[in-house]
Amino acid sequence: MKMIFRILLLISFISCVSGSLVVNVTQTHYQAEQNHSITLEWTFTPKPDVSITSVYIFCLLVTDLRVSVLFHLHEGVEVSESQDQQFSGRVQFDRDKLREGRIRLQVSRLRTDDSGLYDCIIRTSDGWNMDVCRLNVTAVDQHKAQTEPENRRRTGLSATLVPTAAAALWVETLLLSQSSKTNLGLDPPSVAATQTFPAVFPCCLVSVGLS
Template sequence: MICWILLLINLTSCVCGTFVVNVTQTSYQAEENHNITLEWTFTTNTDSSLNSTFIYCTLTTENKESVLYDLRKGVEDPESQDEQFKGRVQCDKDVLKEGRIRLHVSRLRTEDSGPYLCEVSTPYGATYGECRLSVTVAADEPKLLRPQMSPQPESRGRIGLYVGLGLTAVALLAVCAGLCSAD
């Protein structure tokens, strides 16, 4: 009878919500090639350590489930991480003890879009939180327009004009000088 009562108390504490996982943001938007931080919080208990904590974060699309992050008994398991995320996901382990999961995803790709589920299991409870990430194609950088410079025409025409005008002026001066001297 005592075992049934203890089991009932344990189940009631789990059902009543003593352990929760929340997302800091339910929806994230970013452009490809940028970085983003996905964040969840979970209920902590001062009696337990990370050695008894399991964290399993995934991206679930129509085609497959991709493991983003896997922590087993306080130890990261990089072997379970999907190829899509290898070398692009870092976890802030310093804030795990505070009940915060911060996953930094770098060099985003459009295929990183979708629902992210983070499951947390501890000796005092287990549950999950979900958020959605939408990665859009990077906008093209606006190209600076430079005015088109037309090539300078060769200056022979201008030189000819100046020479022609000069000769005309000399001729006019000569005519004027001749008229003045005739007087």
Template sequence: MICRILLFISLTSCVCATCVLDVTKTPYPAEENNNITLEWIFSTKPNSSSTSLNITCKLLPDVKIPTPPVLYHLSDGVEVSESQDVKFAGRVQCDKDALSKGRIRLHVSRLRTDDSGLYMCTVGTDDEKSSGRCRLSVTAAVEQSKPQPESRGRIGLYVGLTAAVLLAVCAGLYFAFTLRSNPDERR
């Protein structure tokens, strides 16, 4: 009797679809304006009647909203770009080769600080689905140090030298003018 129950359980598990989704890394640290790849590993073993793969990846906001922004959507093996939130438009690409190997690899470019948050990716077939979550933490870009102006001492030296040259030129012109206008003073 026990052998029959075990045989029934093992046969049932082979026929039913199973879907498992694991996150490869969490949290993902990143800096603003950089690029990152979010990755989930999945395994599906669909039965003969369910062969389609559906994937939906969303940003789960801290505040509850009716429709969380969609990062990526694949329905029956076809990308549905119309359902992608405008916030991610043109910034998210899926690695199609990785899908065939059981990996969801989403390349997100030009990161923004408001991209930070909890991302949930749901993978499923017609019969079964599973989801995994990962956290992305985007920090503000660090400003590069600006070149420092020349030291005040050097600037003061240049100003002083320029003033001395101007004073010498003015004095020379004054004496040249006064000597020309009063020729008697030469003697």
């Protein structure tokens, strides 16, 4: 039964990313220094007449060890309870840009453990889609000494396919769980309580690597 459920989720994921909704990251790689700020930005289409109440957004930090919720928007409303404690009080969302089909998240007081892949998963009435960027935060005393190879500055398809697919399945599972709870008149579960991926996920990241 669990295997059938996973297959259905995978089929749903594949069909969603091939739909009419297009999501693009404006910059594939960000480099920043500890304690500074950075603005991560994604765009999505179609842009005209975007209804904020029909927009669902999950922005996740994906590392080898865990997945953290950077930002969660549900029917146009920010869900602060979902945000990982790591980002508490450090993320500002530009709501006005959402109507233009732009998602802008300013992350302040950057920490070295903010480094990783940032996967923004968006759902509208046109379906699901996502895009990924990489953020590398260097410690103040290491910034001048560190030189990143050119081949590490590109987020390749092979690097993002596994984490984005896994993240999408995780989010969809969570939303299905929330939906069933809501239909039963129960409080939806906290995202923070379900942030642990299956054990196979970190292994996939290690085996695929980043190109």
